[in-house]
Amino acid sequence: MYEHLETASNPETLRRVAVDPVSRVEGHGKVTLLLDENNKVQQARLHIVEFRGFERFIQGRPYWELPVMVQRLCGICPVSHHLAAAKAIDQLVGIDPENLPVTADKLRRLLHFGQVLQSHALHFFHLSSPDLLFGFESEINKRHIFAVLEQYPDIALQGVKLRKYGQEVIRMISGKRIHGSGAIAGGMNKALTKAERDYLLADIAQIIVWAEDSVELIKKVHCANLPYYDDFASIRSNYLGLTQANGALELYHGGLRAKTAQGDMILDQFDYCHYNTIIHEQVRSWTYMKFPYLLSLGPDDGWYRVGPLARVNNCDFIDTPLAEAQRLVFKAHSPEAMVHSTLAFHWARLIELLHCSESIKQLLLDPDILGLDLVAQGEQRFEGIGVIEAPRGTLFHHYQVDENNIVTKANLIVSTTSNNMAMNESVRQVAAEYLSGQELTEALLNNLEVAIRAYDPCLSCATHAMGKMPLQLELLDAQGRLVDQLVKHSNGEIQQFSC
């Protein structure tokens, strides 16, 4: 482990190197390294540098605004925020998940499968495929989706169409591809018409084939580069996520399960309404993103990973046949009970993408999906907690309201926050194993970014803000004087300014 690289004991004597920003991720983060005179890394940190303050400014608003407000945390997984908030406000009108009308429950699941499908396609094809297809240290002017469209038009176009399909599922149910409205307290606001159902059914067989192709693709890339893909940025961690009561993979509703790096159960089918008795968050001065951990294991050992790798590792099986077959291959490739390879996040993500497309088909063929009983109501309550498996992992929404239905308290733990310690640990691993002691090059920078990108971090969710800075790398001496600077230019040239 590399915790010793979180804080150097003698920072004033070290040189600072900044990678600012991390690119092709959602949101704004930067990495800083502190190096000694031999270029040995003494400190490495991933900083999240922006802050929006949603938890405060939604106070004072009526609860029914929450699903449409909080989805504006993130334009990539808006549906996950929309539904986590909806699950929480269901409780405010006295409806627990098992009391939701069957059609409303299935429409929400369909909506969420569309969300996870489009987000996973976006992350793999639009953001990460240039690294995986061209190489981590390939030319900068190739590292974007348009270059993939040019060189591998079939692959890129499949990615574009997979994402499009997920977006269309969302549009049919919520009226808009991004920031629509579908879920309301106790149910859904609109039924799915037969015409809409048939429109989605028309393409689903093709989507499943393309989803299978994409799993085959990542499997080929991963296995062709062993052991590198298993070692790069990899760390042994605990894993957390929801599973169904029978242990199956779950994305919409279930109990919390956590396992150790050895695969031993820490907790299972834990009721997420008591999440704050098992998870606390630590604050560090150098980043706006907090550090959650499992109380029972303590802050040093209790941090964990969430997201596709955690879910596929944690579950006992996947309840759709094609994805289950792929899960077995995935698990078999590792000699250990749990797959710890950070780059295997991509592989697990595409297995989930396949699972989503299979599940969408099942739901579209289910007669309940066209039902008209959409809303239920019970006794008013004053506290609601909604937890969902967003594309990037377990997402917690927790609200309290007063007797006038005005929000008085809010707590959000977004998926990327749960991976904060793990991303920092992966950055430290890459810094220590692949960069330490070397000369600075632009290609080395991208290695750090590849490690972070594997987690598909949504820094937008995590900080509720985003932005970008020029990609430049500065080397300062102990007095803070600039001694060396690298700048990436649009033509891919890297310019070095030595001072």
Next chain:
Amino acid sequence: MANKIRIATTSLAGCFGCHMSFLDLDERLLPLAELVEFDRSPLTDIEHCNPCDIGLIEGGVCNSENVHTLREFRKNCKTLVAVGACAINGGLPALRNFIPLERCLAESYLDGIGVENPQIPSDPELPLLLDKVRPLHEIVKIDYFLPGCPPSADVFWAFLSALLEGREPVLPYELVHYD
């Protein structure tokens, strides 16, 4: 290649939704890629804005770094466009303008549920937060405003087609949405 239109994009205090809506052009991205090339953007690894024909900016301005980025775009882009509600009027994040900034920070880092070693992050690596979230046009001159949260892919298509053909862009009534 040489006479392609050059476009830069960035997201300030936004949610990435406007960028996602741009990607909702789907297959239309292919003909677009024939006509334009991308400079600095969250989709490329070029992050130093070079001279460009069009700059598209989503999100309002919430910290010192956003101001810096916005000015860099204004300097380099012949035509600068405020994309979406956040860029035009601050959008949802501007709800924090009614609350003192310290209260917002305290809620997340001091008084939050399950928060340990409470402190307000204050490292010099973190850019200074502005007291209010501001729309782009309060800081630099903006040439066009695309309404919507987010503007739909059809809005991007209509707008960019007009600019590429040298016409003054006009959005048909049915494309003008504010949600």
